[in-house]
Amino acid sequence: xxxxxxxxxxxxxxxxxxxxxxxMLTLGTLGAVMHRAGSFSGxxxxxxxxxxxxxxxxxxxxxxSVALAIPVARALARRQFPGRGLLITLLGAPxxxxxxxxxxxxxxxxxxxxxxxxxxxxxxxxxxSIYGLQGVLVAHVFFNLPLATRxxxxxxxxxxxxxxxxxxxxxxxxxxxxxxxxxxxLRAVVPGALVVIFVICxxxxxxxxxxxxxxxxxxxxxxxxxxxxxxxxxxxxxxxSVVQFxxxxxxxxxxxxxxxxGFSGAGLDRPVLRWDARxxxxxxxxxxxxxxxxxxxxxxxxxxxxxxxxSLFSLPPQVFGAALRSVLVAVGSAxxxxxxxxxxxxxxxxxxxxxxVIGTLAIAASPLVIGTGLFILLRPVADPVALxxxxxxxxxxxxxxxxxxxxxxPALREVEATYGHLADSLGMRGWARLRLLLVPRLRRPIxxxxxxxxxxxxxxxxxxxxxxxxxxxTLPLQLYRLxxxxxxxxxxxxxxxxxxxxxxxxxxxxxxxxxxxxx
Amino acid sequence: xxxxxxxxxxxxxxxxxxxxxxxxxxxxxxxGPSGSGKSTLLDMIAGFLxxxxxxVLWQGNDLTRMPPGDRPISLLFQDNNLFPHLTVAQNVGxxxxxxxxLSADQRAAVGAALARVGLAGYEARKPAALSGGxxxxxxxxxxxxxxxxxxxxxxxxxxxxxxxRAEMLMLVRELADExxxxxLMVTHDPRDxxxxxxxxxxxxxxxxxxxxxxxxxxxxxxxxxxxxLG
Numbered sequence: 001x002x003x004x005x006x007x008x009x010x011x012x013x014x015x016x017x018x019x020x021x022x023x024m025l026t027l028g029t030l031g032a033v034m035h036r037a038g039s040f041s042g043x044x045x046x047x048x049x050x051x052x053x054x055x056x057x058x059x060x061x062x063x064x065s066v067a068l069a070i071p072v073a074r075a076l077a078r079r080q081f082p083g084r085g086l087l088i089t090l091l092g093a094p095x096x097x098x099x100x101x102x103x104x105x106x107x108x109x110x111x112x113x114x115x116x117x118x119x120x121x122x123x124x125x126x127x128x129s130i131y132g133l134q135g136v137l138v139a140h141v142f143f144n145l146p147l148a149t150r151x152x153x154x155x156x157x158x159x160x161x162x163x164x165x166x167x168x169x170x171x172x173x174x175x176x177x178x179x180x181x182x183x184x185x186l187r188a189v190v191p192g193a194l195v196v197i198f199v200i201c202x203x204x205x206x207x208x209x210x211x212x213x214x215x216x217x218x219x220x221x222x223x224x225x226x227x228x229x230x231x232x233x234x235x236x237x238x239x240x241s242v243v244q245f246x247x248x249x250x251x252x253x254x255x256x257x258x259x260x261x262g263f264s265g266a267g268l269d270r271p272v273l274r275w276d277a278r279x280x281x282x283x284x285x286x287x288x289x290x291x292x293x294x295x296x297x298x299x300x301x302x303x304x305x306x307x308x309x310x311s312l313f314s315l316p317p318q319v320f321g322a323a324l325r326s327v328l329v330a331v332g333s334a335x336x337x338x339x340x341x342x343x344x345x346x347x348x349x350x351x352x353x354x355x356x357v358i359g360t361l362a363i364a365a366s367p368l369v370i371g372t373g374l375f376i377l378l379r380p381v382a383d384p385v386a387l388x389x390x391x392x393x394x395x396x397x398x399x400x401x402x403x404x405x406x407x408x409x410p411a412l413r414e415v416e417a418t419y420g421h422l423a424d425s426l427g428m429r430g431w432a433r434l435r436l437l438l439v440p441r442l443r444r445p446i447x448x449x450x451x452x453x454x455x456x457x458x459x460x461x462x463x464x465x466x467x468x469x470x471x472x473x474t475l476p477l478q479l480y481r482l483x484x485x486x487x488x489x490x491x492x493x494x495x496x497x498x499x500x501x502x503x504x505x506x507x508x509x510x511x512x513x514x515x516x517x518x519x
Numbered sequence: 520x521x522x523x524x525x526x527x528x529x530x531x532x533x534x535x536x537x538x539x540x541x542x543x544x545x546x547x548x549x550x551g552p553s554g555s556g557k558s559t560l561l562d563m564i565a566g567f568l569x570x571x572x573x574x575v576l577w578q579g580n581d582l583t584r585m586p587p588g589d590r591p592i593s594l595l596f597q598d599n600n601l602f603p604h605l606t607v608a609q610n611v612g613x614x615x616x617x618x619x620x621l622s623a624d625q626r627a628a629v630g631a632a633l634a635r636v637g638l639a640g641y642e643a644r645k646p647a648a649l650s651g652g653x654x655x656x657x658x659x660x661x662x663x664x665x666x667x668x669x670x671x672x673x674x675x676x677x678x679x680x681x682x683x684r685a686e687m688l689m690l691v692r693e694l695a696d697e698x699x700x701x702x703l704m705v706t707h708d709p710r711d712x713x714x715x716x717x718x719x720x721x722x723x724x725x726x727x728x729x730x731x732x733x734x735x736x737x738x739x740x741x742x743x744x745x746x747x748l749g
Contacts, residue, residue, distance in 0.1 A: 422599060424586070429617070433617075435618075436605065437602065440602075
């Protein structure tokens with residue numbers, strides 16, 4: 001990089017302030033928990049079991065998701081069929097799908113009275129239970145199979161088309177192509193995909209809360225929640241927070257060590273032209289994989305929609321109050337995210353990768369640890385319960401930062417490379433540069449990342465579960481309560497409302513970034 | 520007077536030195552093989568690159584540590600001289616105030632500058648609705664409005680055809696005459712150097728040579744220039 005002849009700008013100071021806030025939220029809260037705890041209390045066999053279970057479920061979730069994604073991605077890469085583009089778009093949807101909605105859908109398929117057990121009872125087979133390890137795995141695969149599929153599909157599409165032409169001219173058969181072109185690509189893509197999914201599943205809370213639990217399937221995150229919420233044993237919660245932080249740090253090191261692929265998603269609807277896979281049984285096999293994957297992903301959502309429509313108009317009033325609170329939290333969270341992400345990106349482009357690393361820290365941070373720390377920090381000065389909603393918005397904003405930075409940073413780099421010198425020469429600095437150059441040029445990634453942040457916050461069931469009392473539940477928490485009291489028809493209606501609101505928020509923000517955007 | 524005092528830039532295995540002065544009001548072409556450092560020279564003067572040693576002076580004032588926007592310099596790049604999301608008037612107005620909070624007088628000045636380059640009535644258009652030549656004119660209107668005493672042009676008008684390019688160079692000369700500005704223009708085309716006027720700086724072999732009379736230089740080119748001209 002060439003040295004610049006400019007002094008440190010205002011933007012850099014704002015970026016440093018944002019970075020400091022993020023460090024305070026991620027590391028400072030951990031310090032607060034440790035300090036408040038004084039001494040660590042009782043690290044028992046249950047805690048060891050939680051650590052074992054956390055690592056086991058995250059490893060298995062990553063392995064199963066990627067193992068299933070390999071044939072699905074291969075089939076999607078070499079087949080063209082009506083609805084292919086739509087299916088690939090849907091593979092991106094679980095990312096903004098509220099976890100609790102998906103769980104309700106999975107319960108409708110795999111639960112005690114779900115479709116699977118109905119089918120099994122017809123066949124005279126004992127019913128299976130979705131609770132425990134298998135349930136956690138089903139839910140994690142539901143969320144991460146699409147991600148893994150997209151990553152591997154991207155790998156297939158990154159192979160130059162000349163290679164496939166060469167393969168065809170050399171009369172390669174399908175397994176030759178897989179061996180000579182597919183396998184080297186998989187060796188490059190699969191480790192990154194495994195790490196991403198492992199990291200995501202390490203801090204998974206809502207899935208463990210609803211489908212796990214009990215001594216044999218409690219994650220560390222869930223144990224923090226229980227220590228905090230049920231026992232109010234801060235010493236124990238602090239100890240577990242340190243453990244969770246250690247696990248997350250391990251995951252972060254893994255992620256830094258293995259090149260984690262970015263998910264651009266651009267141009268994925270272009271199929272690879274193939275000449276080697278025309279035989280009938282290969283077609284049937286590919287159709288089977290695509291069909292099974294589509295069924296696994298669409299059936300639970302279809303069940304939510306189907307069951308929810310009936311009760312959507314007879315929902316209790318507190319559901320609508322919760323929905324309003326959720327929308328406010330989500331919009332607030334999206335704005336907070338942008339207020340952090342823009343200065344961080346500006347600072348990262350001007351002053352180097354440290355800012356990017358700090359912004360990405362949250363991918364390994366635990367919302368439960370942050371929440372516990374904030375509770376301890378806030379309690380002497382304010383009522384944490386009264387601040388439950390702002391705190392939720394802030395923590396959600398920090399959690400969505402890594403994804404926002406992935407969208408914003410490359411775009412900002414391009415704007416600075418193209419127009420930076422012009423703006424410098426005209427003396428456009430600070431606010432004027434932000435208002436007249438960066439925001440107008442970055443409208444699309446800003447809209448997209450705000451939509452992402454709003455949808456993630458809308459569906460979040462994490463910090464809010466720690467703090468809130470019944471009078472200020474968000475929609476996911478209200479939905480969780482309805483499920484807990486077995487009012488499943490109302491839960492389905494609330495789930496449909498939550499799903500609709502999440503998608504609508506994402507769509508509105510994303511659309512806002514696109515309309516009237518000049519080329 | 521622009522003075523480059525023992526200026527040296529170095530990065531990896533590339534280096535460029537310059538040690539000369541340009542008299543006020545001069546029209547100087549900067550020519551040389553690609554990769555020789557023509558743009559590096561301009562970037563150091565403009566403040567986008569910091570020299571490892573030496574100073575850049577204007578009328579005896581040291582500019583070396585000054586941010587680009589504070590230097591007495593107007594710039595014209597090869598492309599991207601206009602922000603595509605701003606109107607023609609906004610793009611020109613940025614030359615007066617980088618935050619675009621313009622007074623009525625300043626808005627009138629924008630209109631007058633546009634009229635001077637032949638674009639009266641184009642205020643509300645976006646750059647996408649202009650031809651390449653018109654876009655260059657908008658950028659020149661901004662240069663005119665800024666009225667900074669030093670104009671740096673880095674291969675401007677490269678995307679334009681020969682006739683349009685000659686027309687733009689003529690406009691540059693006229694504007695420089697009106698404002699009394701000193702002009703430095705990077706080009707790879709000897710015809711542009713001749714069209715601009717009196718002096719030429721040859722950049723070759725890691726050195727920016729002092730300006731020499733253009734005609735004399737091209738009539739009896741030194742070996743480095745002869746190799747470049749072919």
